[in-house]
Amino acid sequence: MNAIMVRELTRRFGRFTAVDAISVDVAAGEVFGFLGANGAGKTTAIKMLIGLLAPSSGSARVAGYDVLTQSDAVRRNIGYMSQRFSLYDDLSTRENISLYGGIYGLRDAEIRTRGDELLRHLGMEPIADALVGTLPLGWKQKLAFSVALLHRPAVVFLDEPTGGVDPVTRRQFWEMIYAAAARGTTVFVTTHYMDEAEYCDRLSIMVDGRIAAMGTPAALKAEFGVASIDEVFVRLARPATAAAGG
Amino acid sequence: MSASAGAPVQLRGLHKRFGDTVALDDVTFDVAPGELYGLVGPDGGGKTTLFRVLTTLLLPDAGSATVLGRDVRTDLWEIRARVGYMPGRFSLYPDLSVEENLAFFASVFGTSITAGYELIAPIYRQIEPFKTRRAGQLSGGMKQKLALSCALVHRPELLLLDEPTTGVDAVSRREFWDLLHDLQASGLTIVVSTPYMDEADRCDRVALMQKGRVLAIDTPRAIGAAFPRALFAVRGAPRHATIEALRAYPHLASVQPFGDTLHFSDRRAELPPAHVMREVGAWLQGRGIREVAVAPIAPGIEDAFMALMGDAP
Incomplete structure (x- = not known):
């Protein structure tokens, strides 16, 4: 069974759709990178996955529990930083x-x-x-x-765990992530460091509330015909940034 | 870029302690007029303390600091009027609107938004549609643009930025640095600290700081070139097993994950690169690593920085 199963998960605030029908599966022991520009909807999505915010529609199961109806059980079985x-x-x-x-x-x-x-x-x-x-x-x-x-916990959510941290410590931190994954912990991580995105087993890139791309780093680079995830990210996120006024 | 009377920042033997903690330890350097100067180093390296000395918010224990030709000990009011400072933490008034924050900073410096508009226009125009929104409700990228506008509204000659892009996404960071280059082109001298090595690469010169000391000062290219050994980009699957196998390699000097490759160096600096590549390739294959590829690579500033920090395991 997948550690995280997300189906058409949506969250609206008034007329604004922060998370727009996203679907993701993350296998047990996988290191999954959840990328996106500031304001793309990552934090709202994570809040729903850890049972802090109710979805407007769609569903998600984390560590086997429904985030809406079993949010206490979800919180007992996840770690968050x-x-x-x-x-x-x-x-x-x-x-x-x-x-x-x-x-x-x-x-x-x-x-x-x-x-x-x-x-x-x-x-x-x-x-x-x-x-x-x-x-x-x-x-x-x-x-x-x-x-x-x-x-x-079965699943750990890491929201920009290495922001502002020096290159040596960032790498030590990722050693800890690998070690946790090797013990079977599922890791769901956001980062603004595109070199770290390359360390993930798979990743998704969110743009304006939707998942615009998902796959292994190698597959995404091949799909966009570029040499780095940084370039994939720029191609997907730049139009969104311009439209949002920065 | 040697010492000169015209250098906007001149530091000589700066020391600062907080109790037992040495925050600045014999810091000496000059920033040249119009230079984009980077301060790079781990948290606790002394970067923020240095900014506080430069902005006259903190007195050094020993040594001298001259900013725009003025002494930070005696000429604080003149320095404050001529320097723009964007602190590391968001330091605007969250309950005031975008426009009110900017007007406030302008009035504190005895000017107005209109008088300073030309310099801030390229940045402020991007947030002007939201000028009635409270600053506390802005997104990270917009907060950063407002903070920069506030630091520039009195048309300073020297701009000091303490980790302006921490927590900002990769695209916005790139745009922010494009803005810094535009400001530099207008004649402004800029000192900026960053934990991002790709940003350090966009500075004219960088000072690498650790535990209050300056480890190196040079252009990013020269700092990279000072890496002490030949460097190789290694690929292999599974990736983590490849790291472990390289750590067990008897002649290992360093191995660090770098994007989708591993940067590896051999302790025997005298060996021809082709020899090292053959030997390491065979070592990895002998340990069951698949898809092995080893290629020489030019060291960058991040490689050099980690080597200077002591190649932590």
């Missing part, structure tokens, strides 16, 4: 782990063992009690990703 909101700056590393472990329904003993394992794996034991707000962005993002996986 975004660049804008992930961890609490005025809590320590360990406190953030405990908080999220509790929210995801882990027992105290599980939080302790998995938290220790996580800190050891990231090499963050010496700074377990430092406030997250004092950590460099790259560390915060790696920690946020690990915390999003603490309850071993």
Whole structure:
């Protein structure tokens, strides 16, 4: 069974259709890149997939649960991190782990063992009690990703996880993504770095609420007859940007 | 581009600490008139602290900083009037409309939107249809254009931009950089920080910063050319197994994912490239990697930057 199944998913705000009948299947363990220009509808689509926003029409199942009728079950079986909101700056590393472990329904003993394992794996034991707000962005993002996986969700949603992060840390982050996928976690990721798009198993490009192209990076490049996903993206997104006034 | 009295930015031995953290460590460089100068480095590298010193918002602990011929310690009011600054975080008034924000910034600098219109027109025209909308309700790309308009409305001689394109999509980023080149062509000197290496490539010169220190200053091309070894683009399937196989290669110097290839270098710099290509190709095939291809490639600024940062695994 696919980890994510989306059928004609649509969301309207008044007269504006933010997400326009998109259909996507993502296999278990796949790294799926969800690309699009600012304002193309990515965030609205993700909000529906994580059960935070009801669709106007269409349906989606995530980790086997319906996002509209079983949104609690969806939220228990997914992880989510975004660049804008992930961890609490005025809590320590360990406190953030405990908080999220509790929210995801882990027992105290599980939080302790998995938290220790996580800190050891990231090499963050010496700074377990430092406030997250004092950590460099790259560390915060790696920690946020690990915390999003603490309850071993079937699917993890990453919304621009590497925004503003340096080239070395971005690559370390993608190592973590590959490792999670190799353990069977399905990864649904947005990024504005087109070199990262090339690392995905498959990707889609959203333009004005619709999925304008979908496939493996190699197939998309062949379809458009270009050498990079960056060029595919520019060809699809530029008319939309011009029409929207920037 | 040596030191000269006319350099819009002159930094000599700048130091700044916050408690135990060294934010700026002996930073020395000049920005030439009309130059598009990039600051590149990881978060915590010192870029934002440097912008705060240049905008007279923060005093250095030691060293000197001259902006448009004025001392940041003593001539703050004159510097502030002649410099445009776009901070990294969105710093406009979300409850004011687009037009109100712009009028506010104009009045703070003793001017008006009309007086500054010519310079901002190419940017502001794109958001003018939304001028009655509250700034907090703009899309990311429009917020960025408004912030740039506000930084330019008093016709500054020096424009300072702290990560203006973080979180902005690839197409809008490209358009933003086209705008920067237009502004540069009008005579403006620009200092811009970025985490994107494709943007660093569009600067006249870049300073690579890490932990408050300047690691290198040069043109993007020269920084790329300073990569210490021969570099190869390697392909293989499955991709992750190919990375693992290269990591196990006994003569590995570095391997980094790069778009749809892997950039690989061999520790034995003296070997002819053809030899390395043969040996690495055979090594990968021997480990069950399919569709192996190895080709020489010219190092770019991102390769050099990662090498300077210490080729983290």
